[in-house]
Amino acid sequence: MPIVRSQPRVIQQLRARDLRVHDTRAEAQLWSAIRNRQLGGWRWRRQVPFGPFILDFLCREAGLVVEVDGGQHAEQMAYDARRTAHLQRSGLRVLRFWNDAVFENRDGVCMMILDACGGERDRGTSMPR
Numbered sequence: 001m002p003i004v005r006s007q008p009r010v011i012q013q014l015r016a017r018d019l020r021v022h023d024t025r026a027e028a029q030l031w032s033a034i035r036n037r038q039l040g041g042w043r044w045r046r047q048v049p050f051g052p053f054i055l056d057f058l059c060r061e062a063g064l065v066v067e068v069d070g071g072q073h074a075e076q077m078a079y080d081a082r083r084t085a086h087l088q089r090s091g092l093r094v095l096r097f098w099n100d101a102v103f104e105n106r107d108g109v110c111m112m113i114l115d116a117c118g119g120e121r122d123r124g125t126s127m128p129r
Contacts, residue, residue, distance in 0.1 A: 006032040012049040024045070026068045026099035027056060033110050040114045041121035051090070053083055058092075067096045 023031065025048070034057065036043045048058040050065075057066040065087055069080070084094045095116055097109050114120070 009049070012054065016096060024068065024070065024099065026070070026102040029106055030057070030066070030068055030097075030102050030109065033106060034113070039110055040119060042114075042117050042118060051086065053086070055087075059117060062118055063092050064113070065092050065094045066113055067094065068102055069096055070099050 022054050023046070031044075031046055033039060034042075035046075037043055042062055044057050044059050046057050048055045050058065055065050058064070059066075063095070067080075084096075085117050087094050093116065095113060097112075102109055
């Protein structure tokens with residue numbers, strides 16, 4: 001079971017940048033569907049440093065984190081549970097999807113994300129960048 005350790009901010013930012021460049025196929029597929037406010041007008045960021053973690057996707061406006069998990073997460077469920085609890089204590093909600101769900105039903109995953117965000121945003125009232 002991995003121990004959660006905080007890293008210096010600069011190291012964490014470099015790691016997040018590297019994860020954006022070398023994203024997984026599932027993350028790339030989901031990102032292509034949610035980037036640029038394509039999903040209901042919500043603004044998403046990817047590979048975001050947050051405390052001791054780097055989040056796959058974060059929508060600050062909706063207070064929602066989306067994690068796309070590969071097979072290694074089946075072996076680290078206790079770690080993921082601690083991570084989710086930490087994020088929830090910080091006021092964020094967390095959705096987790098297996099890679100296979102993104103590959104086999106990306107539209108369904110997007111609909112679940114949109115529903116968790118609260119549906120379509122009124123494009124005229126979107127938050128400034």
